[in-house]
Amino acid sequence: MEAQSLFSLITLAAVRPLVWLLPLVLVVLALKRLVPRMRGSAGEARIGRVLEQLFSVVRHDLILPDGRGGWTQIDHLALTPAGLLVVESKAYRGLIFGRKGEATWTQVLGRRRYAFQNPLRQNFAHVQALKALGLGVPVLERVVFTNAARFPKGLPEGVSRLATLAEDLEPYREGVVSDALHQAWQQLDGAIRTDRAARRAHRTGLERRFGADDRLSPVLLLLAAAGVLVGGLWLTAGQLGPEVSALRRQPPLMPAPAAFASRPASALSPTSVSPPQLSSRPQPRGSTVSVAATESRISLQWTERDGGSRESEDCKLAIAAVLMANTPEHRHRRTQACGKSAMP
Template sequence: MDAQSLFSLITLAAVRPLVWLLPVVLAVLALKRLIPRMRGAAGEARIGRTLGQLFPAVRHDVILPDGREGWTQIDHLALTPAGLLVVESKNYRGLIFGRKGEATWTQVLGRRRHPFQNPLRQNYAHVQAVNALGLGVPVLERVVFTDAARFPKGLPEGVSRLATLAEDLEPCREGVVSDALHQAWQQLDGAIRTDRAARRAHRAGLERRFGADDRLSPVLLLLAAAGVLVGGLWLTAGQLGPEVSALRSQPPLMPAPASSASRPASALSPTNVSPPQLSSRPQQRGSTAPVAATESRISLQWTERDGGSRESEDCKLAIAAVLMANTPEHRHRRTQACGKSAMP
C-alpha cells in the first residue's frame, strides 16, 4: 500500500466518527421544530382530562360544519347543566398580553415577541358553528391556557388557566342536565366528523383562507436528509473495515539482512546431514531438555578417514547417540559398531 492510500485510510478513519454526528444534528434540529406541536398536543390532552373529570360527557378534537359551506375544528365540547360548552385550548409559555376586543395578542419570551390571533375570536367562530346546527339550547364558550402562561395585566373575560379551570367553571356545574340538553348533545354528536376526509377538507379550507401551512416542510426535509446520511454511512461501513484490517495485518517493510547468519544451513555446508531420529531411545536421567530438541540443534559433518575409508552407517549412528546422550548403553553400542580403534 502506497503512502497516498495509507494517508487516505487514516484520514477516513479519523473523520468518519465526526460524520456520524451530522445525522444526529439534523434529527435534533427537526425535533426542535416539532417541540411546539408536541407541547401543544400535551397541553390539549391535560385540559381534556380536566374537562372529563368535571362534566358527564366530553368530546375532543372534532370537526363540524361551520355554517358557511366549510369546516371548523374544535378542541373540546362538553355537556354541562348550563348548556353546551365549547373550549379552545392554548399551550403557550411566557407572558401573554391581550384584551377581549383586540384582533391579535402577544406572547413574550425573553426578548422575543410573537403575535398570535386572539383566541376568543377564534373560539367565537366555533360557537357560531354549533349555533348553526339549530339545537335550541345555550352554547357557552371558554378559552383555557395551560399553567405555563402568565397574564401580567390579568385574565381577560372568558379566559381561564388550567390551575383554576374547575373553580372558573363551577357555575356551569350547578344543577342537572335537562332532557333538552341531552337531546341537543345527541344531535351535536351526530353532526361531529372525525374521519380523514373531513380533516382534509378542513385543512384545504384553511389553506384557501390563510395559505399553505409549510411549518412541517423543514422538519420533513431535515428528517429525510438525516435518513439519507445514515443510509449512506451504513452502506459504506463495510468498506472501510476490510481495508483497515488489511493495513494492520501487513508486516512492516524491513530490508533483508545481508549477513551470513540469515543464510540457510544448507548453504553453509553442502555435506550437511540431518540428525538421526532417536525418539524411541530412553532419555538420560537428569536431563531437562527433550532429545528431539537436542537433535534439532545438532548438525554432523562426516569427513574421510585413513585415506578414504568410511565408517559404517551403524557406527555413525552410534557415535551420534553418544554425543547426544552419553549413557552406558550408547557407549556399548558404539564399541560394538565401531570397534575400539575407531572410537573418537
C-alpha cells in the same frame, strides 16, 4: 499498501465518529421545529383530562360544519347542566398580552415578540357553528391556557389557566343535565365528523383563508437529509472494514531475514547441507545461472576453524566439489588444496 492510502484509511477511521454527529444534529433541528406542535398536543391532552374529571360527557377534536359552507375544528366539547361548553386550548409559554376586543394578542419570550390571533374570537366562530345547527340550548365558551402562560395585566374575561380551570368552571357543574340538553347532544353527535375527508376539507379551508402551513416542510427536509447521511455512512463503514483487513494482511515493507540467519553458526557447517544433484554437463563459457535458482539449490556459510584460520579459496572450492559429487577425482583435488590436516 502505499503510504497515501494508509493515511487516507487512518484519517477516515478517525473522522468517521465525528461525521456521525451530523445526522444527529439534523434530527435535533427537526425535533426543535416540532416542539411547538408537540407542546400544543400535550397541553390539549392535559386540558381534556381535567374536563373529563369535571363533566361526565366530553368529546375532543371534533369537525363540524361552520354554517357558512365550510368546516371548523373544536378542541373540546362538554355536556354540562348549564349548556354545551366549547373549549379552545392554548399551550403558549411566556408572557401573554391581549384584550377581549383586540384582533391579535402578543406572546413575549425573552426579547422576542410574536403576534397570534385572539383566541376568544377564534372560539366565538366555534360557538356560532354550534348555534347554526339550531339546537335550541345555551352554548358556553371558554379559552384555556396551560400553566406555562402568564398574564401580567390579568386574565381577560372568558379565559382561564389550567391551574384554576376547575374553580372557574364550578358554576357550570351546578344542577343536572336537562332532557333538552340530552336531545341537543344527540342531535349534535349526528353532525360531528371525525373522518379523514372532513379533516382534509377543513385543512383546505384554512389554507384558502390563511395560506398553506409550511412548518412541516423544513422538518421533512431535515429528516430526509439525516436519513441520506446515515445511509451513506453505513455504506462507507461497510467498505472500510475490508480495506482495514487487507491492510493488516499486507507483508512488511522490509523482507524477513533468511531462515539460515536465525540458526546458530554450528548448524551452518558445510556437512549439514544436503548436496544437490548437479548435471555433469559442463556449462559453456559466458553462460549465466540464475542467482535465485543457485540460492534455492545450495546456501553455504563457512565457520572459522583451527583457532580462526581460514581455508584458502581453492580449499573451499575443492570441499564444495566433494560435497556436490564425492568422486575420487574431487577427493584427490581436495587433498592437494587443503592438506590432510585441513580436511573435514
